[in-house]
Amino acid sequence: MSTLGVNIDHVATVRQARRTVEPDPVWAAALAELGGADAITVHLREDRRHIQDRDLEVLRRTVQVKLNLECAIAPSMIDIACRVKPCQVTLVPEKREEITTEGGLDVVAHRAATEEAVLRLKDAGITVSLFIDPCPQQIDASVDLGVAAAELHTGCYANAATEAERHNELVKLSRASAMVRLAGLELNAGHGLTYRNVVPVARLDGMGELNIGHSIVARAVFVGFTQAVREMKSLISG
Ligand code: PXP
Numbered sequence: 739m740s741t742l743g744v745n746i747d748h749v750a751t752v753r754q755a756r757r758t759v760e761p762d763p764v765w766a767a768a769l770a771e772l773g774g775a776d777a778i779t780v781h782l783r784e785d786r787r788h789i790q791d792r793d794l795e796v797l798r799r800t801v802q803v804k805l806n807l808e809c810a811i812a813p814s815m816i817d818i819a820c821r822v823k824p825c826q827v828t829l830v831p832e833k834r835e836e837i838t839t840e841g842g843l844d845v846v847a848h849r850a851a852t853e854e855a856v857l858r859l860k861d862a863g864i865t866v867s868l869f870i871d872p873c874p875q876q877i878d879a880s881v882d883l884g885v886a887a888a889e890l891h892t893g894c895y896a897n898a899a900t901e902a903e904r905h906n907e908l909v910k911l912s913r914a915s916a917m918v919r920l921a922g923l924e925l926n927a928g929h930g931l932t933y934r935n936v937v938p939v940a941r942l943d944g945m946g947e948l949n950i951g952h953s954i955v956a957r958a959v960f961v962g963f964t965q966a967v968r969e970m971k972s973l974i975s976g
Pocket of ligand 1: 808869927931950
């Protein structure tokens with residue numbers, strides 16, 4: 739059965755729009771736990787556009803479920819991760835000009851830098867997951883690096899313009915999921931998942947953690963955070 743990692747970045751996005759203290763992502767994390775979140779996910783971006791260092795520090799001390807930190811492979815970010823020691827770090831690509839993470843980490847092209855980051859995190863006792871596109875080369879490279887988990891990028895599935903395209907993307911995700919599981923890695927997925935498109939991904943064989951942010955935060959504006967999380971949790975566990 740899939741588990742739910744609630745990404746609370748966009749609570750911080752609203753706060754940073756006014757550079758004030760509310761809404762506090764730390765409150766959102768507590769409410770997400772009440773709604774049944776299995777993990778809390780935050781992306782500490784190099785430009786600090788939403789989550790701040792203070793948020794990560796406080797969440798490390800207050801979150802009772804798994805805390806998953808997404809960050810770039812840059813040594814300065816790995817320094818922070820090794821100091822704060824979240825339960826899991828998911829390494830993601832990062833471009834300053836992007837609106838959100840646009841593709842998976844290219845583990846093949848950035849093999850040496852990724853390996854360095856993975857080794858440092860593993861030495862610090864942190865579980866490492868790599869956010870990758872659902873393609874065989876990226877999965878093979880991730881397996882070679884000895885990480886515990888792979889998070890498959892579901893953006894192409896989520897953005898598919900037609901039913902046929904969506905079906906093709908789901909087939910790709912299904913094949914990639916089987917490869918990840920066969921290699922003995924934990925299988926996670928995320929990006930662009932919504933209340934309308936999540937179920938087929940949640941039902942893929944061996945699917946573990948689904949990391950979902952924007953859609954939950956968007957619904958929470960109207961129904962409240964705990965309720966929004968509860969509704970997503972019930973969809974993926976159904
Ligand atoms: N997983 C990863 C690795 C991400 O970078 C993001 C976006 O920060 C998500 C999941 C969540 O994506 P969304 O906000 O579209 O649900």
